[in-house]
Amino acid sequence: MTPSPLGRCLLISASDTDAGKTVITAALALLLSQVGVMKLIQAGTGDREYYQQVLSLQQTPAELNPLAFAAPLAPPLAAQREGRRIDLACAWQHLTQLRQRYAQVLVEGAGGLGAPVTWEWTVADLAAQWQLPTVLVIPVRLGAIGQAVAHVALARQVGVPLRGLVLNEREPLTPEQRRDWAPVGLMQQLTGVPVLAQFPYVEDITDPACLRQAGLQAELTNLTPAGWQNPA
Numbered sequence: 001m002t003p004s005p006l007g008r009c010l011l012i013s014a015s016d017t018d019a020g021k022t023v024i025t026a027a028l029a030l031l032l033s034q035v036g037v038m039k040l041i042q043a044g045t046g047d048r049e050y051y052q053q054v055l056s057l058q059q060t061p062a063e064l065n066p067l068a069f070a071a072p073l074a075p076p077l078a079a080q081r082e083g084r085r086i087d088l089a090c091a092w093q094h095l096t097q098l099r100q101r102y103a104q105v106l107v108e109g110a111g112g113l114g115a116p117v118t119w120e121w122t123v124a125d126l127a128a129q130w131q132l133p134t135v136l137v138i139p140v141r142l143g144a145i146g147q148a149v150a151h152v153a154l155a156r157q158v159g160v161p162l163r164g165l166v167l168n169e170r171e172p173l174t175p176e177q178r179r180d181w182a183p184v185g186l187m188q189q190l191t192g193v194p195v196l197a198q199f200p201y202v203e204d205i206t207d208p209a210c211l212r213q214a215g216l217q218a219e220l221t222n223l224t225p226a227g228w229q230n231p232a
């Protein structure tokens with residue numbers, strides 16, 4: 001089969017804002033070669049600056065983050081404050097450019113899968129319309145099972161090409177907490193999708209070596225389909 005001239009994309013979405021999308025996207029990028037990274041829409045500051053700090057990216061600011069707004073609000077509201085609209089055609093154009101330049105492109109979504117990207121579309125709608133293979137980051141805490149079930153149901157309802165879940169430890173956990181709050185077998189059974197990785201707590205998320213080590217430990221390259229895995 002002739003390989004596609006366009007790089008492959010993976011959308012990193014989540015059950016909520018602050019779930020760990022940026023940390024996990026950076027850790028995965030550090031394990032891949034020929035990789036582009038895109039924060040589709042940034043409302044407020046943080047992610048773009050973090051990627052620039054921990055990854056050696058050869059991308060223009062617009063390729064890294066095509067849509068940026070000052071207010072840390074849901075994107076359509078943040079855009080409205082500035083009298084602007086969310087130009088998804090512009091984001092698509094930058095994504096297409098990145099896909100032409102890189103073998104693989106990691107796209108970080110905004111907020112959770114149900115977060116609005118425009119007045120009409122949620123992140124889930126965008127993933128379905130653009131047919132972006134998607135993974136869902138679920139923070140390990142009490143309630144994680146229900147969060148996973150609800151978000152997988154949303155993905156199914158809208159037609160998101162969902163690859164599976166990534167369980168993320170945003171704080172140091174005991175083996176008992178891990179087992180009781182995010183039991184892998186039960187989550188897979190209830191959602192019908194695989195847990196692709198269990199990402200550990202990272203002591204220093206600004207240290208690329210720590211991130212890379214955590215990514216290796218979690219076998220984060222399992223998030224990408226076979227054939228993508230192109231170790232850096």
Ligand SMILES: Nc1ncnc2c1ncn2[C@@H]1O[C@H](COP(=O)(O)OP(=O)(O)OP(=O)(O)O)[C@@H](O)[C@H]1O
Pocket residue numbers: 014016017018019020021022023024047110111112168169170171199200201202203205
């Ligand atoms: N595995 C981890 N180890 C240590 N700290 C973590 C981990 N995951 C997340 N965190 C902490 O949680 C914060 C939020 O994570 P992150 O910025 O990756 O979330 P996000 O889903 O990208 O949020 P947003 O919706 O704002 O983009 C991080 O700044 C970090 O302090």
Ligand SMILES: [Mg+2]
Pocket residue numbers: 021022023047108
């Ligand atoms: Mg983020």
